[in-house]
Amino acid sequence: MVKRIVVGAHYGLVDWLAQRITALVMLAYTLILVVSLLAGPAPSQESWRTLMSGTGMRYASFLCILSLCYHAWVGVRDIWMDYVQPVGIRLLMHTLTLMALIGYAGWTTQILWRL
Amino acid sequence: MLAKKRPKYLNLIQIRLPPAGIASIMHRISGAGLFLILPLLIYLLQLSLGTPQDFATFKAVADHPLVKLFLIVVLWGFVHHFFMGIRILLIDIHIGVDLPAARASAVLVTAVGVLLTAILGVKLW
Numbered sequence: 001m002v003k004r005i006v007v008g009a010h011y012g013l014v015d016w017l018a019q020r021i022t023a024l025v026m027l028a029y030t031l032i033l034v035v036s037l038l039a040g041p042a043p044s045q046e047s048w049r050t051l052m053s054g055t056g057m058r059y060a061s062f063l064c065i066l067s068l069c070y071h072a073w074v075g076v077r078d079i080w081m082d083y084v085q086p087v088g089i090r091l092l093m094h095t096l097t098l099m100a101l102i103g104y105a106g107w108t109t110q111i112l113w114r115l
Numbered sequence: 116m117l118a119k120k121r122p123k124y125l126n127l128i129q130i131r132l133p134p135a136g137i138a139s140i141m142h143r144i145s146g147a148g149l150f151l152i153l154p155l156l157i158y159l160l161q162l163s164l165g166t167p168q169d170f171a172t173f174k175a176v177a178d179h180p181l182v183k184l185f186l187i188v189v190l191w192g193f194v195h196h197f198f199m200g201i202r203i204l205l206i207d208i209h210i211g212v213d214l215p216a217a218r219a220s221a222v223l224v225t226a227v228g229v230l231l232t233a234i235l236g237v238k239l240w
Contacts, residue, residue, distance in 0.1 A: 023200050045163070048164070049164055072149075072153070075146050075147075076146075104154065104157055107157055108157055108160070111157070111160060111161045111164060114164075
């Protein structure tokens, strides 16, 4: 019998698990948002702003955008790893992806907290 | 020794994917598309939650037929990614792993993606 000893820092497992957990967060957020919109008053900018500025909803939106960025990081990184073979270009794509996603997280947080 | 002439179907037009393969590559394509379009979606969120003038701009932009059509394609990407994601999570916890079940769920996910997008698209038009 071959004893297979797994060594390493398990970054792959962490990312795999994180992609699943962040997916569940976004799944829950989608359901909350859909139910809130269907159960809420007739859609207007006022009702939309009121919904998104509630403390609970703001926290949920914040959690969702952070999850989205982590989730997209793992997914988009996988795409670069599959299709971009030259190491230099791949490193550049990884860097640009990370920078874009961190920026999006900051931008969305600003939108939510300005309300 | 003669080099083996194995059939290598790397021609994308010749590759015939099974339903799960089609649903899977569409999960990847929709994910990549949603990532690329993310700044536009955040910008629309900002307009919708901004001043009344911003909201008026949001309505004007979102009401343009071409933008609407484009957003419905984005909606399809989201719906497909959403349901395919649920399928992947279920398979991760060993639900629907057998071939017939996995094949059926792949067809179901792809069909729900198109149908739900069509229904929502008509409602939102």
